[in-house]
Amino acid sequence: MSNKQFLLGKFWDPDKLLEALGQLQKDEVPVYDVYSPFPIHGIEPLLNIKRTRLTVASFIYGAMGLMTALLLMGLVFGVIWPMNIGGKPSLAWPDFVPISFELTVLFAAHGMVLTFLVVGQYWPGKKAVLMDDRQTDDVFVVAIDKTRITDEQAIRSVFEANGAYEITEKEV
């Protein structure tokens, strides 16, 4: 991982953090990320996060699952090895319904999880990025990439004015 210098503002209170973020957004400061023990309500617009496209991906995976199920069952029961089960026609739709449903759900769910892992860059053995050891416990951290800012002092004063208990720097 490339070494980057980060300017960190640490807060006890997520509401204070939101106020600081609002000020930073007004000053057009690029915020690298926010680290928090739990999801903070209403933080997305302040970080300029766009709506996720995971749902679209999920639909595509689901459609793929449906196709796979129909193709597999159609080929097996219609072409390769037609079977007589209980005197029913081998290519009837009612018994296709549960399997089509299951494969649609299976593909959509697993596809979404894998996409999430890939997009979030989580792989086995990945080293966790910890801006502060307590960011998973009770500390809320705003991280700002130092190479992308010009007026560091202004940002420090925004942190201070909004009640950051500590302002540090860290190389990750």
Place this chain on the structure above:
Amino acid sequence: MSERFEFTGRYRNIVFGLIGVGIVLLLAGIFFSDQSGTAAHDAEHAAVVIEQGDVHPVADTHGHGHEAPTTGKRILANVLIGALYFMTITMGALFFLAIHRVGNAGWQTAIRRVPEAITSYLPVAVVSFAALFFFLDHLFEWAHLEPGVDALIDEKRAYLNEGGFIIRNLIFFGGWFGAAWYLRKLSLAQDQEGGLFHFKRAEVISAVFIIFFAISYSLFAIDWVKSLEPHWFSTIFGIYIFAGSMVSAMVTIYLILVFLKKQGYMSYVNDAHFHDIGKYVFGFSVFWAYIWVAQYLLIWYSNIPEEGIYYVKRYRVEDHAYLGYSFFFYFNVLVNFFVPFLALMTRNAKRTFSVFIPVGVILLYGHWHDLFLMVMPGAVGYNPGISLIEVGTFMTFLGLFLFVVFTALTRANLVPQKHPYLEESLHHTTGEV
């Protein structure tokens, strides 16, 4: 915070117009009815050949899907569909109120006066069913067949007899009406007095109602719809009716809210409220399809004549002259599942009125279509098609329903002022992005 709906002028005229035009269309339909199916009916009497294991009608009597297709029967069946249609919507709204009170759901507080107003249609729905008590022997095969004609029906007479039917249905209606009336009374009293007394009392009433509802609604569905096919067995039928009622009740609440909002009322109802009701519509239409498949799949697999008869009547395709419902049968799944499933899947579709309203109207038609398909083959036999009688009866019921609901809306403040969850509901959000 106080707001009152005024039901005047143009909308009052439209509602009365619906009733008037409906009655005129119904009368015109009776006048022009051509007794279609009579020729086929006579032909069946002529053909005495009964094949072994065939589900074709018994030639010398009526029943088993072989009925005299009179206009009177058709009107009765349509009245039953209309009564069922709005009863199911009313019960869906009542269930909505009860389940959210028991679940301590706060988000629905701002909109709850709309389902409350819908439940005030319940007495009218009960009257429309009570009127049908006098025509049971024209609607139900078990009520007009003499004992000794049909062994299977005779076995079921311990339960399926007119006296028991009327008594247990009166108990169901009484219980539902009591719950609806008392919940409404508590809600209105809270507007005046505030405090937590009415709120807590409503929780108890709701919990008791839900248990009563689970049993009585299933038996109600069996009595009024399933017993039109007295030979048929299905253990999932009550849930099937319930799924349909929830979809149409949610759509109705959504559409009435849109109407009120367009009139300038309820400015505090935001996208998130609509989004949540939209989720219910989407979810329950998928649930409906699930129950539809579950009911059909097992019957299809086991292939027992007593169970299969219901579907044979409805989708038999190799013999188009039989009852003529096969197109209706497949169209039912299209309008009730595929259309809402694909159209309402995205988040924005549930929030955008221009997308939701057409889908909602299709779903409301779909519920009627579903009931038509459940009632008609058993009550009338041959598919009479959708013509003036069907449209007229439905419009009359619709006008009556809208009149009662809008009148009930004027009776109370649109905001449940002193409800403890009101503040939470006013700030309801399902995420900003």
